[in-house]
Amino acid sequence: MQLNFNDESFRDDYSYKNSPEAIKRFPFPFSEDHYMYSVNIEPHAKGAKGSVYEYTFDVDEHYVSECLDKSVTLEQDPGRYAALPHMMTAQWDFLELAMTAMANDYPEYFTLTKNGNVWTWKNRPLEIIDTFTFGDATTLPYEPFEYMGRQMQGDFVLLDQRDGTLYADAGIVTSQADWSLAFNTGMSWQEWHGPVPKVTELGVLDRALKYLLNLQVANPVRRLNWTMTINPRLDTSPENYPLWAIDRKKVNDETVGDLVNLRVELQTLFRLPRSNAIVFGIRCYLASLKDIATYPRWAKRLHRVQKDLHPDLIEYKGMTTYHRYVIDWLAQFDDGEVLEYGAHPE
Amino acid sequence: MSTINVKVAAVEEVTPLIKHFRLESEDGADLPPFSGGSHIVVTMDAEGRTYRNPYSLMGSPSDTRAYHISVRRQESSRGGSVFMHERVQVGMRLKITHPVNLFSLSKLAHKHILIAGGIGITPFMSQIEDLKAVDADYELHYAFRSYEQAAFVNELEEKCEGKLYCYADSQNERIDLTELLRHQPLGTHVYVCGPSPMVVAVLETARNLGWPENNIHHEEFSAPPVGEPFKVQLARSGIEVEVPAEMSMLEAIEEAGVAADSLCRGGVCGRCELTVLETDGGIQHHDHYLSDSEKVSCRSIMPCVSRTKGKRLVVDL
Structure with a gap:
């Protein structure tokens, strides 16, 4: 496989764009005309060739620019990386999982060579070559979790399992949908889900937690989550709220198709072997409404989902100010055709 | 559940009742690393019967060349330990699950008090490695019938460097649990693995002394959702499917070529729910999806984890 890595930005001039291939493989999250929270967890099994599920960690045309954007965010605010001291074993677990999977799945881009505990990692797209001693953090330029997290698309949180729940005890978070790592570090499952509407009444949280406490090595799982973002911006953090929230006011009938992006998170969860911790990966995919409308089936379905979305969810996802423009714009594609179950494009 | 094929590399008689097995991967590759307190489930095929027994991993978590388990011969058991003792020999192939840890440190x-009774010493042998690696404060209290029947005492004395306390029943030595648990510093956790009366005594003593529930741990094994074999009749498809003991109902239905909806395969998402039309023995619900009242009504079943207690079940599929 050969990727053409885009030269693009996720801030300032927002030159981010999707190729036709990237749109076609976009993980559109709606299989039905209606949306509500559910325990939509499934095994993270190898998916169809070319799909975002083909490999353990998806690497796509945005890889190089996204890693660059991440380094800019970390430089401006080093607090986007945090790890409590008892998570060091989990950090090495994470590094091993990521390096092994990426070298195995993308041999043309990544190579891992082991000589006992002395490992050499080659990352060709980012032009990185490092030799280090596994288990000795002083032999790497960053802590192992940050070192590898900087070379991967998406955010990662390491969850420690104790007291019958999961604690967010480490994270590298630069492409978040308006939540703060600094605020959530050390919180339990129930605490960090506190603000989400509806899920407690639905019993979704308790069931999902029981499932994750039983998560097993070699049987990772995944789910999709979604929201909307104005401009293709990865760093929609509470810390930088003044920089991006104002853009919601720019949405009108003329701009909505370009400005509003459907933001889909491919969330993956892996049990780590040595630490018994869990990696929570949150990989963000962005597509403008115009991108989505490449496939009328998606535009019709998105229109219906948005039209009857519960007001609490519209508010929680921060879409209240511009949501009516989204519905009006999508309405032009919706001829009322009955759509069969499934999130696939035409 | 994904499994690993292993071969038995060594068998050692530790005491007349306890055997120690060294397992290596069939293809000679490294085995997955694990955390102290983990167990594996060993599948044994014994002429028409399948045993699936959980055993703690007692080797060092950093040694991925081999897994080590010890098995005490239990005459009253369903037969798995007898099979391990009498039939399993060097060179034999076995199937094991990936390590699972339901007894993690x-x-x-701030401090760890480990209490073992008899063969219950095994999970602590891997935990001690993890504790030593981070230089944690711990004590290991090991009770057994007699020094002749006690396993691994010499090895533990060497490893624990003064932190091992032994109690031989034959010499009238007993752990004074109240005394042991009364004076521990704040932030101490206690872990117990051994015969059930000992586990109950530790849990009760700690609770009565006001220990927080989250600081009291006892070993638990993952129970694969297996049970007795039964037949399920798919009313709409008009076929009958045999569900063997070691297979889930969902797997058996899929193997019979019937398309059944499913998602999480762990009893939480609700996608595979089937309407029960008839049952002759009630439902063993293992899911977290149905409410208690729905479970009692027996009108639905989640075939990914649940089974019938009877011989026959009719579902709307």
């Missing part, structure tokens, strides 16, 4: 504990 609390990484934030």
